[in-house]
Amino acid sequence: LPRSSRQYSSVSNLPPTYEKLHTKYTEVRRVLGAQRLTLAEKILYSHLDNVEEGLLTNTNNGRDIRGKANLKLKPDRVNMQDASAQMALLQFMSCNLPQTAIPASIHCDHLIVGSKGAEDDLKAGIETNHEVFDFLESAAKKYGLDFWAPGAGIIHQTVLENYAVPGLMQLGTDSHSPHAGGLSTITIGVGGADAVEALVGAPWELKAPKILGVRLTGKLSGWASPKDVILHLAGLLTVRGGTGYIVEYSGPGVETLSATGMATICNMGAEIGATTSIFPFTDASSRYLIATNREQANKNAALLQSFPGAGASEDAYFKFKADEGAEYDQLIEIDLCKLEPHLNGPATPDLSTPLSQFKATVKEQQWPEKLSAGLIGSCTNSSYEDMTRVESLVKAAEEAGLKPKADFYITPGSEQIRATLERDGTLETFTNAGGILLSNACGPCIGQWKRQDNVEKGTLNAILTSYNRNFRGRNDGNPDTLNFLASPELVTAMSYAGSTTFNPLTDSLTTPDGKEFRFPEPNGLEGPKTPFDGGRDVFKVASQPPSPDVEVAISPSSERLALLEPFDAFPESDLSGLRVLVKITGKCTTDTISAAGPWLKYKGHLGNISANTLQTATNAETGEVNAAYDLDGSKHTIPELAKLWKEKNQPWLVVAEHNYGEGSAREHAALQPRYLGARIIVCKSFARIHETNLKKQGVVPLTFANESDYDKIAAGDEVATIGLYEMLQNGGQGEVKLRVTKKDSGEEVIIPVTHQVTKDQAGFILAGSALNLLSKGAQA
Numbered sequence: 001l002p003r004s005s006r007q008y009s010s011v012s013n014l015p016p017t018y019e020k021l022h023t024k025y026t027e028v029r030r031v032l033g034a035q036r037l038t039l040a041e042k043i044l045y046s047h048l049d050n051v052e053e054g055l056l057t058n059t060n061n062g063r064d065i066r067g068k069a070n071l072k073l074k075p076d077r078v079n080m081q082d083a084s085a086q087m088a089l090l091q092f093m094s095c096n097l098p099q100t101a102i103p104a105s106i107h108c109d110h111l112i113v114g115s116k117g118a119e120d121d122l123k124a125g126i127e128t129n130h131e132v133f134d135f136l137e138s139a140a141k142k143y144g145l146d147f148w149a150p151g152a153g154i155i156h157q158t159v160l161e162n163y164a165v166p167g168l169m170q171l172g173t174d175s176h177s178p179h180a181g182g183l184s185t186i187t188i189g190v191g192g193a194d195a196v197e198a199l200v201g202a203p204w205e206l207k208a209p210k211i212l213g214v215r216l217t218g219k220l221s222g223w224a225s226p227k228d229v230i231l232h233l234a235g236l237l238t239v240r241g242g243t244g245y246i247v248e249y250s251g252p253g254v255e256t257l258s259a260t261g262m263a264t265i266c267n268m269g270a271e272i273g274a275t276t277s278i279f280p281f282t283d284a285s286s287r288y289l290i291a292t293n294r295e296q297a298n299k300n301a302a303l304l305q306s307f308p309g310a311g312a313s314e315d316a317y318f319k320f321k322a323d324e325g326a327e328y329d330q331l332i333e334i335d336l337c338k339l340e341p342h343l344n345g346p347a348t349p350d351l352s353t354p355l356s357q358f359k360a361t362v363k364e365q366q367w368p369e370k371l372s373a374g375l376i377g378s379c380t381n382s383s384y385e386d387m388t389r390v391e392s393l394v395k396a397a398e399e400a401g402l403k404p405k406a407d408f409y410i411t412p413g414s415e416q417i418r419a420t421l422e423r424d425g426t427l428e429t430f431t432n433a434g435g436i437l438l439s440n441a442c443g444p445c446i447g448q449w450k451r452q453d454n455v456e457k458g459t460l461n462a463i464l465t466s467y468n469r470n471f472r473g474r475n476d477g478n479p480d481t482l483n484f485l486a487s488p489e490l491v492t493a494m495s496y497a498g499s500t501t502f503n504p505l506t507d508s509l510t511t512p513d514g515k516e517f518r519f520p521e522p523n524g525l526e527g528p529k530t531p532f533d534g535g536r537d538v539f540k541v542a543s544q545p546p547s548p549d550v551e552v553a554i555s556p557s558s559e560r561l562a563l564l565e566p567f568d569a570f571p572e573s574d575l576s577g578l579r580v581l582v583k584i585t586g587k588c589t590t591d592t593i594s595a596a597g598p599w600l601k602y603k604g605h606l607g608n609i610s611a612n613t614l615q616t617a618t619n620a621e622t623g624e625v626n627a628a629y630d631l632d633g634s635k636h637t638i639p640e641l642a643k644l645w646k647e648k649n650q651p652w653l654v655v656a657e658h659n660y661g662e663g664s665a666r667e668h669a670a671l672q673p674r675y676l677g678a679r680i681i682v683c684k685s686f687a688r689i690h691e692t693n694l695k696k697q698g699v700v701p702l703t704f705a706n707e708s709d710y711d712k713i714a715a716g717d718e719v720a721t722i723g724l725y726e727m728l729q730n731g732g733q734g735e736v737k738l739r740v741t742k743k744d745s746g747e748e749v750i751i752p753v754t755h756q757v758t759k760d761q762a763g764f765i766l767a768g769s770a771l772n773l774l775s776k777g778a779q780a
C-alpha cells in the first residue's frame with residue numbers, strides 16, 4: 001500500500017493469523033531493538049508463546065539467541081500424512097479432548113502402491129487400506145480437521161497449493177514438510193508426538209536454530225534447474241551439514257526462481273539435516289498465490305507489510321525478507337549461471353556428481369550402465385514448470401520418432417496439478433510416449449512400488465528419480481537398486497537413452513530412420529496461462545466443525561489399528577541391569593530402524609509394526625544384517641531378540657555410530673524401540689528430529705563424550721546409568737556416565753556421555769512419555 005493509504009487501514013483488517021503475527025513481531029522488535037534479523041528469525045520469534053521470556057532466557061540479553069535459547073513456539077497449523085497421522089491421532093485421542101486447538105489437515109498419500117497406473121492403483125489402494133482411511137476420515141469428522149482423501153495428492157504439494165501463506169508457522173508430520181518454505185513459511189517436519197503437543201495447544205519447544213545463509217546470484221539456464229541447487233548444496237554440506245540450522249536463501253538469484261522451484265529446494269533441505277529452509281517472498285511467490293486461486297492471501301501479505309508496529313523506523317514493518325545486514329552463522333554463495341546439473345547417489349543424497357563427470361564416475365564405480373527406470377514427479381518435483389520443461393523434451397523426442405528405452409513413470413503431486421496438466425495436454429504427451437501415469441500419491445518414493453519390469457530382489461540395477469531420498473531399498477525394497485536423484489528433465493532424457501552414461505548436453509541418440517537426435521534445452525512455463533484447475537472435488541472434505549458424536553472407527557480385532565497403552569514412568573532411581581541388544585555399525589536411518597514399504601500398513605498398530613525394528617541394521621561385531629545374539633549365544637533377528645527380552649522384562653539399549661536416526665521424522669523409529677523395552681540409545685551423534693522423538697517417547701538419547709568409547713562397549717554388556725535420574729530431576733542439568741560391565745570378563749568400564757535434555761524433555765522422560773504428561777495437563 002502507498003504510505004498515504006496506511007492511515008485508512010487498521011491491523012484488524014488483517015486475518016487473525018496476521019493480526020497475531022503483527023502484534024508478536026512488534027513485541028520482538030521491542031525486546032530486540034534494532035538487532036538485524038533474518039526472515040526465519042522474524043517468523044520464528046513472532047511465534048513465541050512468550051516473546052520476552054523466549055528471547056531473554058539463556059541468552060545474553062537477547063544478543064545470542066541462536067543455538068542457546070529454548071524457544072517455546074505456538075504454530076499456526078499442523079499438516080499430517082496418512083501414515084504418520086494414524087499414530088498422531090491415536091495419541092491425540094488418548095488426551096480425551098473434543099477438538100484440536102489449531103487447524104489441522106490429513107492427507108492420504110503414503111498408502112497407495114504405484115503399479116499399473118493411476119486409476120487401477122487408486123482403486124486397489126482404497127480397497128486395501130479402507131480400514132485406515134475410514135479411521136482417519138472419522139477422526140477428521142470428530143475433531144473438525146480437513147481431510148484429503150486418497151487421490152487428492154501428496155501432502156507437501158497440497159499444502160503448498162492450499163495452506164502455505166507467507167509468515168505462517170506450521171508443523172508437518174513428515175520430514176519434507178519444509179517444502180512450504182518456498183512460500184516464505186516456517187514449516188518444520190516433526191513426529192506425531194510433537195504434532196499432538198501443538199494440537200492440544202501446548203507450546204512446542206525448539207532449540208533456537210542457527211542460520212545458514214545461501215546467497216544466490218545469477219540465473220539458471222539450459223539444463224540447470226532448481227533441483228540442482230539443492231543437489232549441489234547436499235554435496236557441499238553432506239547429510240549432517242544442516243543439522244541445527246535453518247537454511248535461508250537470499251541474493252538477487254532468488255528473484256529469478258519460480259515459487260515451486262524454491263519449494264523444491266526447501267523440500268530437500270531435509271537431506272542435509274536442516275531444521276527447515278526458507279525463501280523470501282518474491283514476485284514469483286505473488287504470482288503463485290494468484291495462480292492457485294488465493295488472491296486474498298496475496299493481498300493480505302502486501303497489507304501486513306504495510307502496517308508499522310512500534311516506532312517509525314523501517315524495522316517497524318514486517319517484511320518477508322531478511323533485514324539489510326542480518327548475519328548468518330555460515331554463508332555459502334552459489335552462482336546460478338555456473339551451476340551444472342547434478343546426479344546424487346547411490347544410497348545417499350549427498351554423493352553429488354556433476355553431469356559432466358557422471359559418465360566417467362559410472363564406469364569407474366562400475367555402477368550399472370543400463371538404466372532400468374526413470375521416475376519423475378512426486379512431492380519434490382511435479383510442478384507445472386517441471387512438467388512443462390519435461391514436456392518440451394518428450395515432444396522433441398516424439399517428433400524424432402523416439403520412445404523411452406527405460407520404463408518411464410510420472411507421479412503428479414496433487415489432483416490440482418494433475419487436472420491442470422491434463423487440461424493443458426501435457427499428460428497426454430507423456431502417456432502417448434509410453435509413460436505410466438501413477439496416482440497423485442507417494443507410491444515408489446516411499447517403497448510403494450510394484451515394478452513393471454519385475455527386477456528381482458538382489459539384482460543390481462540403476463534407476464533415476466526426481467525424488468528426494470535414495471537410501472538403499474527405499475523405492476522397491478531391493479537394496480541392490482541404485483537410485484540416483486536428478487532433475488525431472490535429466491531423468492527424462494536419460495530414460496530415452498536407457499543409459500546412465502548418457503549426457504544430453506553432449507551426446508545424441510539415433511532415431512529409427514538413422515538420424516542423429518540431440519535433445520533441445522528444456523523449456524517450460526512457470527505456471528499455467530489460466531489459473532490452476534482444482535480437479536475432482538470428490539477427493540476433498542473441506543473444513544468442518546467438530547462432530548463429537550462421531551465414533552472413531554477402530555475394530556478391536558484390527559491388525560492395522562490399535563488403541564495405545566501408556567508407557568511406564570521412569571523408575572525413581574538410575575537405570576540398572578540394561579543389556580546391549582545390538583551394536584550397530586554404519587548408517588542407521590529411520591528407514592533402518594522402522595522400514596516403510598510393506599510395513600506402512602501397520603503404522604496404526606504398534607505391536608505389529610514393531611516386528612520390523614532395526615531389521616536392516618548392520619551388526620558391528622559380525623557384519624551381518626539383522627542379526628543379534630542372546631546372552632546364551634543363540635542367534636535371532638534383531639526384532640525377535642527385542643521381543644524376547646520384552647517378554648522377559650529385560651530392558652535394553654542400542655549402541656550406534658554417527659547421525660543415528662538420520663532421514664525422517666518417523667516417530668515409529670522411536671516408539672517401536674520404546675515399546676520393545678529400549679531405555680537408552682548411545683551413539684556418536686544423533687539426527688535432530690529423531691533425538692527429539694526419542695525423548696518424547698521416554699527413551700534417553702546419549703552421546704559418547706569420547707567417540708572412541710564406542711569401541712569399549714559390546715552386545716550383551718550390562719549397563720547401568722550414573723547421574724541420569726538426578727539429571728532428569730534437575731530439569732536436564734548434570735553429568736551422566738555409564739557403568740558398563742563386560743559380558744565376558746565381568747570387568748567394569750566407566751563411559752562418560754553427553755545429552756541435550758531440556759527441562760520440558762526431562763519432564764517427558766520422567767513421566768514415561770510426552771503424551772503421559774500432556775494428557776494429564778490437557779484434562780486438568
Ligand code: F3S
Binds near residue numbers: 379380446
Ligand atoms: Fe511422499 Fe515423502 Fe516422497 S511425502 S512423495 S514419500 S518424499
